[in-house]
Amino acid sequence: MEFLLAEELNLPTMGETRQGWVIEHRNNAILIDIGAKSEGVISGSELQSMDDETRELLAVGNEVTVYIVNTEDQHGNVVVSYAKAAEELDWTRAEELLASQDVYKGKVIGQNKGGILVKLGQLRGFVPNSQISRRRHFDDNQKNKLINSVIQTKVIEVDRKRGRLILSERAAEKEARQARRAELLASLEEGTVLKGRVINLADFGAFIDVGGVEGLVHLSELSWKRVNAPADILEVGDEVEVFVLNIDQDRERLALSLKRLEPDPWTIIDEYYQVGQLLEATITKLTKYGAFARLDDEYALEGLIHISELSENHVNHPKDVVQQSQTVTVRIIRVDKDQRQLGLSIKQVVSDKFVEADLEKLTTIQD
Template sequence: MSEEMNQVEVKNFEIGDQVTGQVTKVEEKQVIVNIADSKLDGIIPISELSSLHIEKASDIVAEGDELDLEVLKVEEDALILSKRKVDAQKAWDDLVQKFENGVVFDAEVKDVVKGGLVVDLGVRGFVPASLVEAHFVEDFSDYKGKTLAFKIVELDKEKNRLILSHRAVVEEQKGKQKQEILQSIEVGQTIDGKVQRLTDFGAFVDIGGIDGLVHISQLSHDHVERPSDVVEEGQQVKVKVLSVDRDNERISLSIKDTLPGPWANISEKAPKGSVLEGVVKRLVSYGAFVELFPGVEGLVHISQISHKHIGTPHEVLKEQQTVKVKVLEVNEQDQRLSLSIKELEEKESEIPADYQMPEESKGFQLGEMIGDQLKNLKK
């Protein structure tokens, strides 16, 4: 086509016209297209290919692509065109609908910049760092190229401002999960959980979208000084549901109730006749309670404390004293142990008070005693 004919045809177009063009050549910083229904060429500068910054035109288009374009400038023999403006207009119409209806949609993270992430939705969408996740993220470098679900939280077409949030989607999903769990969970259930955080009074455990509290008294059968002595953050645990307050969204859990009790298999740990070491925990009028294992105490009845007659256990024992005991009886079901200290002590060699001496022996001894006294008087 001659230059004169080009100039004539160019005059048929005005700034703002919408045209379709087929890519005939992709250069580094611009793209050449043939305008549909004409033999006129158009030029798309690299800056007009995308709402995002791009290094080379081939990252966006290839030869043969059909593009919807807008006329930016009418030159003497060519048109300067924009793909970006058409994409943006289409995008804004779609984005306004998404924003008004609270639609959740997937999009790829195109870039990581200072302060957040960039997403290309036909227009540049920005995700502030605080709206990426519900938890703190120190380094966002591996988010580039990731596809995430987003909601639009702020939209201003005039200022070309589009703010997105992935955090809002995450929190919305968590909210739904939380309600589902609150409605389905039952007291007495044993479920798997993950320790989320520790406090002075216990541990919060995630049971699939909602946290429940394991009070420090429910962490172990043993006495616990600090929750960190028993569990750690990130640990997988089994918990039993103690109570559910759906109105206040509170769940009480127990790890202790999922563990074997201290009395489990006590018949094997403390069989009848065995000798064990324990600590005197309590003294009462009728005996002493001795702890053999954490949470397992047995009774040494006052009659089993000593071979000597004693009025109270305090006469021979004191609390926190370590003693050796013999197991007399084991009742695992009723959680009772009968113990003896006396059976491990040697009997004193003394004549029982009720012992009857033989008659002959009595007479013999008496005669000897009288004879000895007479001899002494004669002297």
């Protein structure tokens, strides 16, 4: 019988959330029509803590959601709360954001030693220091500069019973980076020149950030000149221009180059190498028809010592005369710019053909 009576009169129950309409403002209360026998009353204590923005939402005639705090107080009123209802809705929204992992933009409303506070409706979400973006380099005092600014976050923990709401700026930033990465990779073309920043150095190359996408400049693409380690010519934080060598969309990898933006030594080889020139070189590879040697200078170009140029005597195989990694003196006997080839000789290091040129050079050095 009581159930039927409550059903007929639409009696409110404690903890229930209802839709209602603002019908009157009094000195110390706001009356809400909640569709029951009695109006709901938002108490003066709640009104005192409301900001102006919330008060505007409670203008007469507006539809609002309220939470039933007490079905009958000492004065016989149904006590309702707008803030509690909004809070319940915000907890539901926070749980939905946690499940969907959508990015939430919120205003920073405070800070403490452990992190910053972000408003999510009526709730105060907490972003621990460990979840603040790494790009923000500041101490506790400088966190005040963030107050009233809007940041992007993701909800990473919700505990309604304990009133615990944890947000992460880093998680949102990671998603934004991935989106930028996919967008940039899709728009890039091989041969493009980009501006970037060195973010890490490894033995095998340098990692460059180009607008949120990381690319690798392999050691061999750092310079036309010899580079033993990336740290010899670069530092983390350096701003550089890079040439896009290759884009692997499937593996989301970007191969970059610094040396392609420098003059190719083969285009200016006549300025550095001439037939008859003596140089130190290191044997890099042996074949049945000769030995390859890398010149021991800043460009470290490689040339071929044909088997016939290894010795005055007959040679069955280059290994009979030289070994891999051996350092030898060679003479340049051919420069082919078009074919990008250097012809080298050990046999002609001491040769009557170049005596006058060698003497002239020796005289010049002594002078």
